[in-house]
Amino acid sequence: MNNRPFLLLIPRKLASGLAALLAVLILSHSAQAANIYWDGTGTSWNSVGSWSTSISTTTDPGSVPVSGDNAIFNTNGVNALQTVNLDANQSVGGGGGLSFNLNSTGGVTLQGGGTDRTLALGTGGIGINAAAGPVTIGSATAGQSVVLNLGGDQNWANNGSSLLTINNGVTNSVASKISLTGSGSGGATFNGIISNGSGTTSLTVNNGSASTVTTLTGANTYTGATTITKGTVVVSGANGALGNTATTISYGSMLTLDDRGVGAANANRMGTSAVTLNNGTTFKYLGSDQAATNSTESIGVI
Numbered sequence: 231m232n233n234r235p236f237l238l239l240i241p242r243k244l245a246s247g248l249a250a251l252l253a254v255l256i257l258s259h260s261a262q263a264a265n266i267y268w269d270g271t272g273t274s275w276n277s278v279g280s281w282s283t284s285i286s287t288t289t290d291p292g293s294v295p296v297s298g299d300n301a302i303f304n305t306n307g308v309n310a311l312q313t314v315n316l317d318a319n320q321s322v323g324g325g326g327g328l329s330f331n332l333n334s335t336g337g338v339t340l341q342g343g344g345t346d347r348t349l350a351l352g353t354g355g356i357g358i359n360a361a362a363g364p365v366t367i368g369s370a371t372a373g374q375s376v377v378l379n380l381g382g383d384q385n386w387a388n389n390g391s392s393l394l395t396i397n398n399g400v401t402n403s404v405a406s407k408i409s410l411t412g413s414g415s416g417g418a419t420f421n422g423i424i425s426n427g428s429g430t431t432s433l434t435v436n437n438g439s440a441s442t443v444t445t446l447t448g449a450n451t452y453t454g455a456t457t458i459t460k461g462t463v464v465v466s467g468a469n470g471a472l473g474n475t476a477t478t479i480s481y482g483s484m485l486t487l488d489d490r491g492v493g494a495a496n497a498n499r500m501g502t503s504a505v506t507l508n509n510g511t512t513f514k515y516l517g518s519d520q521a522a523t524n525s526t527e528s529i530g531v532i
Contacts, residue, residue, distance in 0.1 A: 263298045263325055263354075266291050270308035270336075274343065275301075276317035285333065298324035300354055302332060309336045311363065315343025316376060320350070323381040327354020330362050337363030337392065341374040350403070353382040360414060362390040368398035368422065379427065380406035387412035388437075398422040399448075405429025407454065410461070413438035417461075419445040430454040432475075437461035440482045446470050458483040465499045466491070474501040481510040488516045489525045500529040 269288045272280030276294060283291045286306050295301040301322050304312060322328060328351065330338055340349070349367070358365055368376035380402040388394050389412045399422040400408070406429065410418055417437070424431055424446075432454025435444050440460055447467035456463075456477040465472055466488035477500070479485050485505075489495045495518045507513055517525035 263300060264291070264295075265300045265302055266295045267305045268301070268303045268308070268312065268314065268338075269305045270310070270312060273313060274315050274317045275320055275340075276315075280314075295320070295322050295326070297321045297326060297350065298352065299326045300329060301326070302329045303338045304331060304334045304336060306333045308334045311337045311339070313339045313341065315341060316347040316349065317343040319348045321352075322354065323350040323352040325354055326352040327356060329357045329359075330365050331359045331390075335361050335363055337365065339366040339369075340376055341369050341371075342376055344373045346373060346375040346377075348377045348379050350379045350381060351384070353384065355384040356386040356394070358388045358390050358392075358394060358412065358414070358416070360389045360391075362392055364392040364395070364416075366395045366397065368396065370397055370421070377401065377422075379403055380408070380431070383407045383409070385409050385411055386418070388414045388416045388418060390414040390416050392416045394418040396420045396422060400424045400431070402427035402429055402431055405431075405454075407432045407434060409434045409436060410444055411436050411438075415439060415442055417443040417445070419447070420450075421447050423448040424450045424452045426452050426454075432456070434459060435461040435463055435483075440484070446472065449473070450475075458485060462486065464488055466494065468493050468496060470496060471499045472501065472503075474503050476503045476506070478506040478508070479511040479513065480508050484512040484514060486514040486516065487527055489527075490516055490519045492520060494518070495520070495523055495525050497526045499527060502529070505529055 267282045269282040278290045375398040377399045431452035434457045436459040443462045445464045447470040449469040450473045456475045458479045462484040464486045
C-alpha cells in the first residue's frame with residue numbers, strides 16, 4: 231500500500247465558492263432564532279439579567295432578545311403583572327415574535343421606559359395563551375409609547391379571554407398584513423394609527439368567534455384591504471377611522487361605526503373606499519347619544 235501524502239489541487243474559483251459556502255453555513259448557524267424568556271427579576275428589556283435561557287430557570291442569556299429571536303413572557307411561576315421598559319429601540323424582527331404567558335397568568339405591559347421607543351416585530355407575530363392576563367403594548371403617556379414596526383406578514387393570535395391593547399402606532403419596513411386570529415374572546419384594541427410604511431399595510435380579522443371584538447379608535451391611514459372574515463370590528467372614538475381602505479365583510483361578521491360618547495361623533499370613519507357586504511353580514515351605524523349632536527357618515531360604493 232502506498233501511504234505517501236498527496237496534494238489535492240483545487241481550482242481557484244471552486245476554492246472561493248467553497249469558502250463562501252462555509253461562511254454562509256457558519257452565519258446561518260450563529261443566526262438561528264433563540265427562545266428567550268422574561269424571568270420577572272427586573273424591569274428593563276435592555277438588561278440581560280431580566281431574561282433567561284429556560285422557561286424554568288433564571289439563567290441569563292448572552293444577550294437580550296434580538297432580531298430573529300422569540301421574546302417569551304414569562305418563565306414558570308411569574309404570575310404578577312409585569313411592566314417592561316424597553317429602554318432602547320428593540321427588535322425581534324426576521325422570524326422572531328412575541329409570546330405571552332405560556333405557563334403563567336400574569337398580564338404584561340411593554341412601555342418605552344422614559345423615552346418613546348420602536349419595537350421591530352418579525353414574522354413570528356404575537357401569540358397569547360388561553361390563561362394569559364391582559365397584554366398592553368405602548369402608552370398614551372409621553373415617554374412611554376411603543377411603535378410597532380412590522381417586518382412582514384403577521385399572525386396575532388389571542389387565544390385568551392383578556393384584551394390585547396396596542397396603544398400607539400403600527401407601521402412597517404416592508405409590505406405587511408396583520409391577521410388577527412385565535413380561539414379566545416379577548417379580542418384587540420388599536421388606539422394608535424395603523425399606517426403604511428415602506429410598504430402597504432392591510433388588516434384581516436379572522437377570529438375564532440364572530441362575537442370577538444376588534445376596536446379601532448385611531449385615525450388610521452393604511453391603504454391595504456380590510457377583510458373581516460370572522461369577528462366584529464368597531465370603529466369608535468373621536469378619531470376612529472378606517473381610512474381609505476377597501477373593506478370586505480364575510481358571512482356572520484359585523485362592522486360597527488359608533489358615534490356614541492362625549493365628543494365621539496366622526497363623520498368620516500370610512501373615507502370614500504368601497505364596502506363589500508356578503509350574504510349574512512351586518513353593517514351597523516350607531517349615531518351620537520349626546521344632546522344637540524347630529525351624526526352623519528359618508529362612505530363609498532356598497
